[in-house]
Amino acid sequence: ADRLQRRFLQPDSERAANRAHLEALAPELLARFxxxxxxxxxxxRELDLAVDYREDVPDLGPSTADAVQAAFEEAGATAKVSDIHVNGWFGTFDKLTGCRRLVRDRWGEDLDATRDRWVYVGDSANDAPMFAHFPHTVGVANVREFLGRMSAHPRWITEGAGGAGFVELADALLAGRPGPTGAL
Incomplete structure (x- = not known):
């Protein structure tokens, strides 16, 4: 049980075909943007192609991220903008789909039945399915820039961005007190 375990929603042959499609798409996207x-x-990465628009490259802004997302979608991929990348993949899965599978396979629990026992923390638009599903959700401060493009929002947004926001949440949980406005 201490070894890395991988579980996939798609069969090997489908994943291989999707990987080949993503690898062919990569140079097109980089040339276009x-x-x-x-x-x-x-x-x-095994399942997605992550195009960096501001982690290790100069910040190209949200308009570039939106354009890369649209290009992925034009190619038939699912795409989501994160805080630093645009992630594209072939398939209908998202973070919630994977989380349901992990919780079922690892702990034998139904995530839908136990969703009130979890706290989910996210930072960008690709976290919207998780924010919609869980009643206890936190966005670190950098999620604010994505709120306008999200179908669901976190119940509490920290003052700190990134890791500092996560520490803020951890401190609140350890202190046994709810966040602002009783969010937790």
Whole structure:
């Protein structure tokens, strides 16, 4: 149980075909959107293509991120804008689909039946399915820039961005007190 375990929603053959399609799409996207790059962790990704628009490249702004997302969608992929990348993949899964599977396989629990026992923390538009599903949700401060493009929002947004926001949440939980306006 201490070894890395991988579980996929798609069969091997479908994943291989999707990977080939993403690999063919990558140079097209990079040529179409100068200044973007593949995410530095792309060699370790199995299911998506992550186009960096502001992590290791100069910040290209939300209009570039939106255009990259549209290009993924024109190619038939699902795409979501995160805080630093535009992630594209072939399939109908998202973070919530994967989380349901993980909780069922790892702990034998029905995530829908136990959703009030979890706190979800996110930072961008690709977290909207999780924010919609869970009653206890937190966005770190950088989520504010994505609120206008999200179908669901976190119940509490921290003052701190990134890791500092996560620490803020952890401190609130450890202190046994709810966040502002009783969010937790």
């Amino acid at each position: 100068p200044g973007t790059a593949l995410a530095s962790d792309q060699p370790y």
